[in-house]
Amino acid sequence: MKKFLIYSLVFLFGFNAFSQVETEEVAKLSPTKEESMEARLVAGLLSQYHYEKTAIDDQLSKIIFDSYIKTLDANKQYFLKEDIEYLSRFEDRLDDHIKLGYLLSAYEIFNTFRERFVERIEFVANELDFNFDYTTDEYIVIDSDSLDWAANEEALNERWRKVIKSQALELKLDGEADTAIASELIERYERLTNTISEYEGRDVFQLYMNTFAESFDPHTNYFSPITSENFQIRMSQSLEGIGATLTTQNDYTRVASVVPGGPAFESKLINTDDKILAVAQGVKGEFVNVIGWRLDDVVQLIRGPKGTIVRLKIVKAGKSPTTSIAEEITIVRDKIKLDNQVPIGEVREVYRDGIKYNVGIITIPSFYLEFEAYQNGEEYGSTTNDVQKILSDFESQNIDGIVIDLRSNGGGSLQEAIDLSGLFIEKGPVVQIRNTDGTVEVGEDKDPAMVYNGPMTILTNRFSASASEIFSGAMKDYNRGVLVGETTFGKGTVQNLISLNQFVPKVEDKLGQVKLTLAKYYRVNGSSTQHKGVTPDVKLPSPFEAENFGESSYERALEWDEIDGTDYQQTNFITDDIRSKLKAKHEERLAEAPYLKNLAQDVEESLVNQQKHILSLNYEQRKKENDEALKKHNEERAMNESLKESDGEDKKINSDSEISDPYLRESIVVLADLIAMGIG
Structure with a gap:
């Protein structure tokens, strides 16, 4: 296996930061006979059982080719234009190749990528002049979709000069000395070389087969045996850390999901799609910049014993890490049971216009069901059972209304979405499921009892998905509650995990697994939640646009x-007239209430940053942009701190001002408006 050794000299007087790079010839990776057999099996399984019965043809071949190239080189920093033109001979052949189990084309594409990767590292190490001039007015393009492939090596060298210059400038603006900048960038690219050098044939197979599976739809995936095994280990054991699933995006560590019930989830400080820039241990530990780090190394820094503190520098989802000020957050690690998804209930005493309301808040992290115990007729844990207990407790506290918080709830058990809906309606259909053969099943609540019949708001965000959308959609269709927040994710598909070994039981080696889309969800009104999600009745400002976040991305x-x-009986709890009145009151607050005005301004800034396609490489210009961002950030923090006292109203009259979370606060205010109307 190829190894890299990168040696550095101290960065002095603008000399090259790297003194020597020794490389061996890159070993060519190639497929095995077992992988060929498995590829044929996966191709047959997907073509026969996938929901849409997608044909493996030339059209799909082009999609596979483009996706595979993008997976390897999303930012167009390695392949040359001539590489893409040469490799394009596979563009309409991959369909035939994969059906035959012929994988040499996929491996050739990867081997070409790895050769170009080595050349880039050699360029940075041996040819790049680190004596950057930060007074020139030049820019780097940060939107890869607007870039073409580099026409030649000279053009690619220039692209990389700007990439490294931008990275160095970021560190310089963060107060790093030139010697520290050089050292940090050296370490960053050493880590990258280690990553690529450790790739084995099985890694390439996993990468390519998953690209092939995702060409059918984004929720159809291939898991190699080791990937499946690691997944099962993670699902069955306790971990000590913050409770977040991480992934990499370009050079950044991105939060893929927040584990329900974990410290990160309960803190509400870090969310899906946030980027982690640096990690520090304890209250006083120094921050370690983790941009460009391998994911496993970042995970090891963040993970730690229960009760210890980890500090993170993060950039919130929707904001650019190159143009936004990183927030510092502190999280206390805890033991994380990955099945710890129990709903949390609390009662808040809230005053609106001098009237006191007891508001029950139920946070539901996911829809879980202890399936084995349920099947065996034993006592079992479930979201519905736990929520029912919370509602019973609320009843003894004489609550006036409830908020159900489904933010970042990625779904779970379909049956639980149905059963939970049954707590708030008398009986009837909750969801429709159309199978791959066109047949439609109806999931119904058959229990006529309504456990709670009072006023209710349901709080959602862009990352409320799947079962969350079934529940919130049913509450809207039945006119049972008022939806507040952001439009949901828009995932309306059903997947099953299938082991390949069941198709070839005589094979001794363990094969991989395929997560396969087999059905689609539909609301009781007949509309799919796919793409569109569920739209709230009272829509709050959101930095997450559908084309960038959610199913439509x-x-x-x-x-x-x-x-x-389906034939379902709507309630008369929420009418169109009530929705209009609630929305009008919300619009008034949006124009006048500081907490909503501040939220809208923050969202607008985030949306503007998302539209940026270029970034200045001029020190003064970038410093000016950073200073302006820092000033605004500090002003927003000061505003948040003073909202309790400067809300324009006495907090004895409106004690919701004590709630710093603007989304939760508005859902409570909408609930108070609903109660004041005499609903429920």
Whole structure:
């Protein structure tokens, strides 16, 4: 296996930061006979059982080719234009190749990428002049979609000069000395070389087969045996850390999901799509910049014993890490049971316009069900059972209304979405499921009892998905509650995990697994939640636009459609007139209330940053932008601190001002408006 050794000299007087790079010839990776057999098996499984019965043809071949290239080189920093033109001979052949189990084309594409990777590292190490001039007015393009492939090596060298200069400038603006900047960038690229050098044939197979699976739809995936095994280990054991699933995006560590019930979830300080820039241990430990680090190394820094403190520098989702000020957050690590998804209930005493309301808040991290105990007729834990206990406790506290917080709830058990809905309606259909053969099943609540019949708001965000959308959609269709927040994720598909070994039981080696889309969800009104999600009645400002976050951000997501609605009996709890009145009151607050005006301004800034396609490499210009961002950040923090006292109203009259979370606060205020109307 190829190894890299990168040696550095102290960065002095603008000399090259790298003194020597020794490389061996890159070993060519190639597929095995077992992988060939497995590829044929996966191709047959997907073509026969996937929901849409997608044909493996030339059209799909082009999609596979483009996706594979993008997976390897999303920022167009390694392949040359001539490479893409040469490799394009596979563009309409990959379909035939994969059906035959022929994988040499996929491996050739990867080997070409790895050769170009080595050349880039050699360029940075041996040819790049680190004596950057930060007074020139030049820019780097940060939107890869607007870039073409570099026409030649000279053009690619220039692209990389700007990439490294931008990275160095970021560190310089952060107060790093030139020697520290050089050392940090050296370490960053050493880590990258280690990553690529450790790739084995099985890694390439996993990468390519998952790209192939995702060409059917983004929720269809291939897991190699080791990936499946690691997944099962993670699902079955306790971990000590913050409770977040991480992934890499370009050079950044990104939060893929927040584990329900974990410290991160309960803190509300870190969310899906936030980027982690640096990690520090304890209250006083120094921050370690983790940009460009391998994911495993970042995880090891963040993970730690229960009760210890980890500090993170993060950039919130929707904001650019190159143009935004990183927030410092502190999280106390805890033991994380990955099945710890128990709903949390609390009662708050809230005053609105001098009237006191007892508001019950139920935070539901996910829809879980202890399935084995349920099947065996034993006592079992479930979201519905736990929420029912909370509602019973609320009843003894004479609550006036409830808020159900489904933010960042990624879903879970379909049955639980149905059963939970049954606590708030008398009986009837909750969801429709259309199978791959076109048949439609109806998931119904058959219990006529309504456990809670009072006023209710349901709080959602862009990361409320799947079962969360079934529940919130049912509450809206039945006119049972008022939805507040952001439009949901828009995932309306159903997947099953299938082991490949069941198709070839005589094979001794353990094969991989395929997570396969087999059905679609539909609301009782006949509308799919796919793409569109569930739209709130009272919509709050959101930095997460559908084309960038949610199902619509996936190129291969299944289309939205609708089927016939079911026969269901709407309640008269929430009428169109009530929705209009609540929305009008919200619009007034949006124009006048500081907490909502501040939220809207922050969202607008985030949306503007998302539209930026270029970044200045001029020190003074970038410093000016950073200073302005820091000033605004500090002003927002000061505003948040003073909201309790400067809300324009006495907090004895409106004690909701004590709630710093603007989304939760507004859902409570909407609930108070609903109660004041005499609903429930």
